[in-house]
Structure formats: structure tokens, C-alpha cells
Amino acid sequence: MAALPQIRLHSAYSELTTSSHDALVVVCTALDAPTLQSASAACWAGAIAPYREVDREFGTSVVLVPAASVGGGRLVLSPTGTLDDDTDDVRKISGEHTPAASGAGAFKSGVARAIEAGAQRPAVLLALRLPAAGAVPDADYSRWVEVALLAALDASYVTLVVREHRMATAGAGAVVEKLASIGLVVEGAADAAELSNAAKRAAAIEAGRRLALDMGYGDPERMTPYSCAQTIEAAVAAVPGVSYEEIKDLEVIRKEYPLLYNSARASFSEPTTRPCVVKLEYRSPEPAKVKEHLHLVGKGVTYDTGGISLKTGGSMRGMSRDKLGACGAAGFVLATGLIQEPGLNISCILALERNSIGPNSLLPDEVVLSRAGVRVLISDTDAEGRLVMTDPVSECRERILAARAAGDKTPAVICTVATLTGHVIRAYGPYGATVANGPARGAKYDRRLAASGLAYGDPFENSIMRREDHQFVQAKTDREDVYQSNSLPSTLTDRGHQYPAAFIIKASGLDKHSLSAGAQLAIPFVHVDIAGSAEDAHVPGLGLCAITGSPVATFAGAFWTA
Structure with missing residues (x-):
């Protein structure tokens, strides 16, 4: 950078x-x-x-x-x-x-x-x-x-x-x-010290945003899954407290992230377009001051053709931007490392893929087993974002439970960040939305994000998940456990940006960690849809929209204590 x-x-x-x-x-x-x-x-x-x-x-x-x-x-x-x-x-x-x-x-x-x-x-x-x-x-x-x-x-x-x-x-x-x-x-x-601290925070946030923008503006050949991984690795290489890991082995991805693997199947024939998983860990320099552990999952679809459920009518235009959730998540980890935030640990998983079309494409009507052992009926391969994030969410769930079993009492929350649906734009225009489960609503994580967004000029709307969202994806036969989606665009579907959160919860096994599970098992989860806020919605002539860097600053305001 x-x-x-x-x-x-x-x-x-x-x-x-x-x-x-x-x-x-x-x-x-x-x-x-x-x-x-x-x-x-x-x-x-x-x-x-x-x-x-x-x-x-x-x-x-x-x-x-x-x-x-x-x-x-x-x-x-x-x-x-x-x-x-x-x-x-x-x-x-x-x-x-x-x-x-x-x-x-x-x-x-x-x-x-x-x-x-x-x-x-x-x-x-x-x-x-x-x-x-x-x-x-x-x-x-x-x-x-x-x-x-x-x-x-x-x-x-x-x-x-x-x-x-x-x-x-x-x-x-x-x-x-x-x-x-x-x-x-x-x-x-x-207060000169307060003014200086504000400048340091702004510089760290801007560095994070610039990582997000550098990746986001790159076209699909400049920013393939592997290129995104290399860009992130270079950005965090010298940052104290931040570690980097990448997974490219297709067999490992098949076992650990089967929904990502199957969504990306058509991209395997060309090495540069194959999927990979990037893991970033940030650890506070002052462990005694850690107040919470953020598990962050970013959608990194470097190009979304829709897969075999092909986007038509010019809808493929701009789909190199379908990676902005992962870009923003990586940017926030970088910014946190630069500011050396003492009150937070972060575990971040970025699912990077190209949703390609080919003889081996994922097909509607397939039933795919998730990492959590949940049978997912595929209805629309263009609803790939929820697929690629679900298994990483399941991994975060496993890690939280393992930490609690080992005696770690640090509050933990899972957040997914994605340019997920056109519906959120139809509902809220240029604003992002949060959709939280009961434990997250109780802990006010969604309201924290909204309050921070207001202070940083990146306002978010708080959407509430209802019983209809869970009923919509609940299987009605014994052949599957959950429906991935319907076959209509989200913009033509009632509650089109809320029900995907219910799908992620069910397919990842988080449905066993709701309020009724009790304090020891309940896990807060917030889905953050930035399809409206990640771009400024202004198209210069025939060009693509500018990118905002959302939600790097919003997450900084919500999770930093310094």
C-alpha cells in the first residue's frame, strides 16, 4: 500500500x-x-x-x-x-x-x-x-x-x-x-492527547480501508482468490500481533469447507481461479485487558457469474465487487493490528472463490452436507455467498465451544460480513443492515454496530430476524435439513435479506446455540449485509461505482476500546 x-x-x-x-x-x-x-x-x-x-x-x-x-x-x-x-x-x-x-x-x-x-x-x-x-x-x-x-x-x-x-x-x-x-x-x-489519539485512530482505520479498496477496485483477473490472499499477506506481514494462514489444498477445503468447495467446483480447471481460505488472527498485546473475542467471517467471491444459475440481463456487471465483505474484514484486522487495540482478540476467516460456470458446476437440486453435518438442498447457485460463509461460521462455533470448555470466559461473538443481497438495497438504499440472533440482540451487538456507524458516517439499519425467516428455510421433507434459498432473486423475495441469516444459523449448527440453549451454550451471531453501503451507488458514466471501505470504521467504533 x-x-x-x-x-x-x-x-x-x-x-x-x-x-x-x-x-x-x-x-x-x-x-x-x-x-x-x-x-x-x-x-x-x-x-x-x-x-x-x-x-x-x-x-x-x-x-x-x-x-x-x-x-x-x-x-x-x-x-x-x-x-x-x-x-x-x-x-x-x-x-x-x-x-x-x-x-x-x-x-x-x-x-x-x-x-x-x-x-x-x-x-x-x-x-x-x-x-x-x-x-x-x-x-x-x-x-x-x-x-x-x-x-x-x-x-x-x-x-x-x-x-x-x-x-x-x-x-x-x-x-x-x-x-x-x-x-x-x-x-x-x-486536549492535545485526545486530538493526537483521534489522528492515530483515523490513520489506522484509513490503512485498513485502503487494503479493502486496493482489493475491491482490482478487476477479477487482477484480484483472483490467490491474488487477494497475496495482497492480504503482504499488508499484514509486519504488523505486530497479526498472524496469517492460507489454505489452498482442494482436498483440505473439501473436508473442512464442503459448501465452499462445491460452490467453487467449476473454477478448479484453472489454477489461478481456484478457491482458498485465508485465516487472520489478531492477539492483544495486553491479554489481561481483553474484553471480548470477535470471530469474523468475510465473503470473498472475486467474481460472481451466478454459476449455473447464470446472471442475465446485464446483472453480471460489477460482480468483481462481490468480495467486498472479505475486503472489509481483512481491512479491519489490519487496522486493529496497527492501532494495537488492547481490549480485543480477533479470529478472521475469509472464504475466497470465483463462482464460475463449467461442466462441473454446482447444480440446483443437489444436496450437499455442510461442515456441521446439515443436509443443504441447493436451489440457486447464485446464492453462493451464504454457502461460502456457512462452514467458516461453523468452525468459529467449534472454536468458541472449545475455548469455553477449556475455561475461557471471554465473551465471544460471530459476525459475517458480505455484499449478500440486492434485497437490502431495495429495503434500505445505500445503507447496510445487521441481522442478529437472540443472544446477539440481547447483548446489543447489532445496536453497537448501528451506533458506531452513525458516529463514523456509515449508518446501518437494524433488521430483526423473525420466525418466518426460519420457517422459510426449514425443510419440509426427510430428504434434506434446510433449503439454501428459493429460485427467485432476493429483490423479489419477501424478507430477502433477513432469511439468509436464518439459513446460515441452521446450516452451521448455530441453531443449537440460541437463547433457549442457556448461557453456557448460547453464541451471539450478527450477519452484516453491506451490499448497499460498500459502494456509493453513483455510477460515473458507464464506469463502476466508487467503493466506500464500509464497514472498517464502523467495526473500529464498535469493538475498539482505545
Whole structure:
């Protein structure tokens, strides 16, 4: 990965010199009297006066004006607008995960404008009037400094495929990062240590997101299952506390992950497209401080043709992005290792495959035995995501039970992360969803994720699993134990993003670990569907959508204690 821009923190505008930055971005709630009367505005308020006199709309959108008194002579004004209205939230500051129709947030837009003007070392002055905590019921500005930095870092990011192209055409001198540094001015910051900690968290999260984006933007030939594994291995190689393991042996995969094996059968003829399983372990540097153990499973379908249940009508477009669950999971492990989070251990399993078509394709009507010994009736090979994650979930279940039997009382939870269904997009648009079992609902894991997503500008909806979801997949004959799906697209199926969680629970054996199993056997499980949140839903011409890096920041907010 390319190195991040240097982050420079300042508690006063007076700490800046014209040589320390080549653009000043002023992020303000509005260009009004309080903003202009601040001490920092004294040197540039005069530069904007002529524009304000002739344009009554001046200052309501991002604008660049020449100002000799600031570094580089570039002054960018980027207003957020209101922050205390009914539907306002931190995305109006950051621009992170902002639906295209609603406009980008002030921080990302302002920094992007400075970059367009030629700046490489912008300073950003935050002149905001934040609402009091709790003033807006569905907003949380407690992480606003972090999300602002993340927005600037995102504006600076250059994708792996572009970096590689530049290196190939321009050599070692190629520009592989848009910014050299970012200066952040938070006037009146009372706690320098807290500000520094926010910058460290943002840098770690961004490194994790960049791993997710590097993999996610790679096309299906650049990022085959094996290529994804190599990218992850290189990223975590020198990170303290993180270990890496990969499984490529098809016979081992057949025995340990039979649903993944059968889903990937048509890919075996070409070595580069064969499946593999990546295991990442993170262990806290301070074992006595560990408060919980996260078992994380990511869906890594590097290309989803639909298999023998072929996608038609152009629906195969963009299916190189069906690996974003695994990308986000790997990114979160990397970020956790970089921050050296003391309160968390992670065991992560990434199921990587290409859902190919061929003479040996998995077929509807087959009955396949899962790792947990559950007979699965295949109905639609295009519902492969739940198949590839189920056996890893079963392995996590086994490991949790073994740890408890050995006397380990550390609370444990299993989370699956996947771009799983189109239904979640039909239900919630550009937002992700959590679907939790009873133990996870009781421990409020789904609400923790939703609260964190709100604070980091990556909102999640909490969906509730109902009895209908379990009844939908429950076998009605003695020939199988569970139905994988129906034969319709999820978008045409009632509760199309909820019932797959019920399938995973049944096929992995987690149905024996519900609330009624008792405290010793109950295992919290949360399925996280990021099909809506992993991309920004804006298509530039005929190109593919941008990738958001969801849910790396959301998981950081939910599981980090530092």
C-alpha cells in the first residue's frame, strides 16, 4: 500500500505559516458573522468580501478564491450547512458514505477542490458550530475529528490499479498519492492527547480501508482468490500481533469447507481461479485487558457469474465487487493490528472463490452436507455467498465451544460480513443492515454496530430476524435439513435479506446455540449485509461505482476500546 499523507495537528490558526501549506480549506457551518469574526478569519475575510458583494449565493457551496495571505494563495470555502436539522448527521461534515443525490460533505469536497487546484499540502481549518450531544436524535458528532480526517485521506487515495499503471508507465517517480501532508487546525482544542489519539485512530482505520479498496477496485483477473490472499499477506506481514494462514489444498477445503468447495467446483480447471481460505488472527498485546473475542467471517467471491444459475440481463456487471465483505474484514484486522487495540482478540476467516460456470458446476437440486453435518438442498447457485460463509461460521462455533470448555470466559461473538443481497438495497438504499440472533440482540451487538456507524458516517439499519425467516428455510421433507434459498432473486423475495441469516444459523449448527440453549451454550451471531453501503451507488458514466471501505470504521467504533 502507498504511504498515507503526513497528518499535522494544530490547535490554533496562528501555528500555520504560509510555507507549511499550499492551500487553506475552511470548513464552516455557514459563512456568516461568527465565522468571519473569528481570529483566524482576520487574514482572509477581506479576500472574500468582493465575492460576497456581487453573489448572494457565495459561500453556500464549495468555492475557491485567490488569497495572497494564505499558503499557495488558494482559499477554499466549504460550508456544511445546517448540522442540527431532523436528518442531519456527521456526513455533512465528512462526505463519507454520502449518497450522490444528497451532495458530498464539506470536508471531502473542500479537500478535493484543493487537490483539483494543484495543492499537495493543504491545511484545513474547522470553524464549526456543532449541536449539543443528543440535540439531533439520529446524529452523533462525537467522532467528528476522526471522520473529517478520514474524508481528507479518502480524497487523497489513489487506487492500486492506478498506482500500478502509473508505476508501469512512469517508473519509480510516478505520483502514487495525491497529497504529501494534511494540516488540521482545530481551534481551541482542549486536549492535545485526545486530538493526537483521534489522528492515530483515523490513520489506522484509513490503512485498513485502503487494503479493502486496493482489493475491491482490482478487476477479477487482477484480484483472483490467490491474488487477494497475496495482497492480504503482504499488508499484514509486519504488523505486530497479526498472524496469517492460507489454505489452498482442494482436498483440505473439501473436508473442512464442503459448501465452499462445491460452490467453487467449476473454477478448479484453472489454477489461478481456484478457491482458498485465508485465516487472520489478531492477539492483544495486553491479554489481561481483553474484553471480548470477535470471530469474523468475510465473503470473498472475486467474481460472481451466478454459476449455473447464470446472471442475465446485464446483472453480471460489477460482480468483481462481490468480495467486498472479505475486503472489509481483512481491512479491519489490519487496522486493529496497527492501532494495537488492547481490549480485543480477533479470529478472521475469509472464504475466497470465483463462482464460475463449467461442466462441473454446482447444480440446483443437489444436496450437499455442510461442515456441521446439515443436509443443504441447493436451489440457486447464485446464492453462493451464504454457502461460502456457512462452514467458516461453523468452525468459529467449534472454536468458541472449545475455548469455553477449556475455561475461557471471554465473551465471544460471530459476525459475517458480505455484499449478500440486492434485497437490502431495495429495503434500505445505500445503507447496510445487521441481522442478529437472540443472544446477539440481547447483548446489543447489532445496536453497537448501528451506533458506531452513525458516529463514523456509515449508518446501518437494524433488521430483526423473525420466525418466518426460519420457517422459510426449514425443510419440509426427510430428504434434506434446510433449503439454501428459493429460485427467485432476493429483490423479489419477501424478507430477502433477513432469511439468509436464518439459513446460515441452521446450516452451521448455530441453531443449537440460541437463547433457549442457556448461557453456557448460547453464541451471539450478527450477519452484516453491506451490499448497499460498500459502494456509493453513483455510477460515473458507464464506469463502476466508487467503493466506500464500509464497514472498517464502523467495526473500529464498535469493538475498539482505545
